[in-house]
Amino acid sequence: MNFKKVKTIVIKEFKEMLKDKIGALVIFLVPISTMLIFGYGMRLDVDKIPFVIVDRDHSTLSRELVYKLSATKEYFKFVGEVPSEKVIDRMILKDKARFGVVIPENFERDIKSGKNRKILVLIDGTFPYRGEMAKSYVVAVVNQLNLERLEKFHKGSVPVELKTRYWFNESLKQEYLMAAGTMAVVLFMSPAIVASLLIAKERERGSIYNIYTSSITAMDYLSGKLLYTFFISCINFLIIFFLALYLFKVPFKGDLAVFVFSSFLFILVSAAFGLFLSTFLKTQVSAFVGSIILTIVPSILYSGYMTPISAMNRSGLLMAHMIPTFYYMKILKGCFFKNTGFVVLLPYISALTGFFLLFFGLNVKFFKKREK
């Protein structure tokens, strides 16, 4: 490896970047905007679900139930009372309500006389997770009401109380998880796209023939491109890391050195992956489409960013283990929330190293200094 030649290539890329002012600006803008939108906006917790009621009983108990449901303003938004199930159906079809509760006739009379009565909860299942959450909130409210009545009846306290505590993210703040998780998605996406365009661009323009005829080896050439991507991505990393720490105020409990080191390593993996794509793909369009499809979608779906890894089936798990973001997410969550020790993180760091060596090695092997 000739360091002087590598340096020249890096400098050349930087010069080219500075000439393209808009391009340079958007490279840094994209991670910031993604961070802001996902960090502030992405929420999986279901709140303010609009619901309607059919009350055929109009008794104290039915009103109490309706009151209990609409009092949890965080979760539910009471739209109003409607005359029949048919109206609920229509409102759900039209997206005016996500669920409806039907309280039958003689509801209070039967309950007071000691019979169990069913109430019907009609839920919009289009978005399964939202439907599931709406259901569990309604059930929780109803259970609570039952327990309160049980207490009154027995003149005692609730026989068992389950006290739940959340560790690592005590107040269960989703913006923390989202902001930190978005870092992983951005850091995998951004360097890969930048790097993937680097070689494809020269190939399309024909300037790669200069490289073919020069004394630069494939190793030097690729290292230069890799280092350039690495440098600008490190700046990006610092920006979004500061955003996470100071704008989103995500607590950082772990070892800073380990985190920065693994993040740099992760950037290298992503950059090498981008180069790897552009070694095989001839045009910039295909390099870009390839890198976006192979980075964004898997990072969002399989890394444990939003979807639970434990719930994946075998093909999902297999997929997850093939994606570098999966390992980086473990490191990231460990460092941000848990203060996980280095020894525990070591396998994940080695996995990232493995990915880097694999991608870059394949690059050097397959990058031919001539046209086919």
Added chain:
Amino acid sequence: MRDFFERFKILVWKELIQFVRSKGLLIFAIYAFTLDIYFAATGISLTLKNAKFYVQDMDMTSVSREYAYKFQKPYFNFQGYILDDKQIEKLLIDDKAIAVLRIPDGFERDFKHGEGELGMIINGAEIVSSYLFSAYAAQITYNFIMEHFPIKGIGLIEPERRLYFNQNASSKDFMGISELLTIVTLFLLILPSSAIIREKERGNIEMLVVSPVRNYTFMLAKVVSMSIVILLCTVFSILFILKGVLGIHVKGNLLEFSFFTLIFVFAASGLSMFIAAISKNMLQVSQLSILVLVPILYLSGSWTPIEAMPKLLQYLSYLSPLKYYIDGAFGILIKGLSLKYIWKDFLGLLVLGFAVFSAGSYFLSRRV
């Protein structure tokens, strides 16, 4: 005018040939519309499944064991008993478990006196599973109480749930369809703009200037041909992947859906032309596409429900074409509605599409 159509046809044909010849692009398009959707639909589920947990049972009585036994498969996955507090921390830090259930000493005694207390420690760094775990655990505890205490003479309210459109609450339908819609948007944003930029970068535009083809015709041909490709891929994907391989029950009329998609194609390719107008090279196209894509995806409401967004963003969401498309597409595909029912989304998309498309093509024709 006949000349125009003749030229237009040839240009569209040329773009289609070029697309098929570009092997890399073709492979990724095929992957995205088939395997990617398949993986997303089968691999991902936003439910509680197989959640690993440990039990720290300091009571070791029949009651405590019975309680722990209630956490059953397929939702939970019992890993074993642990003894000391330090282990809890280690298990949760190393991601060996999502939660640890703590049953204190003397639980059975307290329970019989009606003052039992249980502890549950949940890993809060996992978004979906931590919520669901605590919700399920609360339900289990409630059922446990109801089984063990005399509740004769007190009537209980029993919620009976009925899910519409998706009776078994499987994530498959939702994930499959929403992944398809995302892929459609992604390709619609990228393909037309990059097809245009390619000519700019290579300098082919110069040749156009001296040919009888007007610039605008040329650009339009690119947009139309890429839209045809994407529309075909979408229909193929619904027929063979969603319906065929995944067995998702697609309810609505496919023809109506294609028509609806066509309107969306119109709106999204307008955005793509806009991107092509302001960028000079592929790097800019790529970054600008993401800059546009991320807010559109977010404001569509497929991840975050629109009613849960801040008010300002709720209004802004009316500007995201994907919002109308997703609402309408779910209406047709999952709820089985006809176009008549979703006329609002249809109209919204049409108006927005018209505005964006005219603006996009106006800017593009001025910049080329």
